[in-house]
Amino acid sequence: MGSTTTIPAIDPPAPAPSADGPPARVSLVEELGQRLSQEIMEGALLPGVRLEEAGLAERFGVSRTPVREALNYLAATGLVQKRPNRGVVVTTISRSRLQQMFEAMAELEACASRLAALRMGARERDSLRRLHEGSVDLVEAGDYRGYDAFNRVFHEQVYEGCHNGEILDLARAMRRRVAPFRRAQFQVPGRLVASFAEHAQVVAAILVGDADGAAAAMRAHLRLVGGASARVLHGIEPAEAERLGAARLDIEALESDSAAR
């Protein structure tokens, strides 16, 4: 498994011009799935909250059928959990399971980074470098909301750089699943600066085609991300704590469950 190869430099066939064009007629199920998953990922619907078909149907002005199908879809992606004859709740997980999710995420991203280091084309490498360098402004400004947005794009570019649609899909799916549990990670003191430094290592390795180095750097990066997020979730910081009280998300609720399967 040699590292530091000569850069192959094959840019992707078609970076998807993103020409969606028409309003794109979508089904109700898709619409509902989108909105619900967004609310879950953004934290409007917190882990443990119960979702009942009739209520959602009325809220969105549709019948129970499409709501039901949307919930099934969310259950399949892991954002909610179904309990037979007992409805669905936004996914709650134990602390250990959360750690496993972060580890799986780290492994997936390490894998993507490894392949990206080997396969990214010249244009892609350049784009990644500039993207990273641009984020320094956000760090200096302490703009953690802006950095969060940048961060998503950064990791997405690495996924795409691996030139494997399956791994891309796996990484995206995993990212969606962990989203509800990693909100506000950048509010941990010093995390922003540290994140930038870790990204720098990943970028450096990818730029020179150091596959093993890229994998190791990304793995290390996500290990720290996981740590920070866990601290946020359990240390709980004030702003969240209030809302949690209103929606019953106590540590017990997180620790128990897991009986699903």
Added chain:
Amino acid sequence: MGSTTTIPAIDPPAPAPSADGPPARVSLVEELGQRLSQEIMEGALLPGVRLEEAGLAERFGVSRTPVREALNYLAATGLVQKRPNRGVVVTTISRSRLQQMFEAMAELEACASRLAALRMGARERDSLRRLHEGSVDLVEAGDYRGYDAFNRVFHEQVYEGCHNGEILDLARAMRRRVAPFRRAQFQVPGRLVASFAEHAQVVAAILVGDADGAAAAMRAHLRLVGGASARVLHGIEPAEAERLGAARLDIEALESDSAAR
């Protein structure tokens, strides 16, 4: 990233006594999902075959609703593809996409192997070793059906050895998805013997706790598996060819598609 560590030897907390007990009342949707996915994975339903709700509903003696939900579930796992207002078909994929699936599978298993080498307990290592050694009989007998069954168990044990439920789930899901495209791989001449030798390398690395070696060995193993399967699919061997003719699975059908997304 050191290899060859001293073996930590922590056996899993509870190997699941497998006491399912009662007949376990399951929903119609689950039942249907199970049966359909099994038929797809076994090849009774070949890629490209159309599945219509009404037909399946009548066949299983239920209404369209549970059939529909089961199909949605299969679509979420990737075994079938849904086209809006146009029904579902058993998943067909392009050759390049198939290669990507095999690569993703290889990466997942390499990852699992790496962790397994670090984390398997003494009992697990011993179990894996004996399982592998037992398979020599199947190889000598040329019993490729038996070997196929053994092979599933072997890889499953490696997944479990990584002690991470998320990675375990990912690997299982990916295995299900590729199943329809890797049938009869062991019928490729010499593949059985080669597979055994490759397994031996994986086992050896895991036994001594050589993480990187285990990952590399498993990756190499699956690269060859992918090659063999692709050859079977495209070279097509006689037994399958007949059935394919009856169900329209020509190379064109495999090459096209992919517009899904």
Added chain:
DNA sequence: TCCTTGCACATTGCATGCAATCGAGCATAC
């Protein structure tokens, strides 16, 4: 002869209704 246009049929998408199951609260027994 080939392409376009219109219509009829088949199939999916969604709405609604009914039965089965689960959980809570109360009554009763110990």
Added chain:
DNA sequence: GTATGCTCGATTGCATGCAATGTGCAAGGA
């Protein structure tokens, strides 16, 4: 005073019906 059993309300699981969309074929025009 606590535990056990029962009934009732709430919610899900499944069946069925109707409207919307897509497909295939046939007829007409270039």
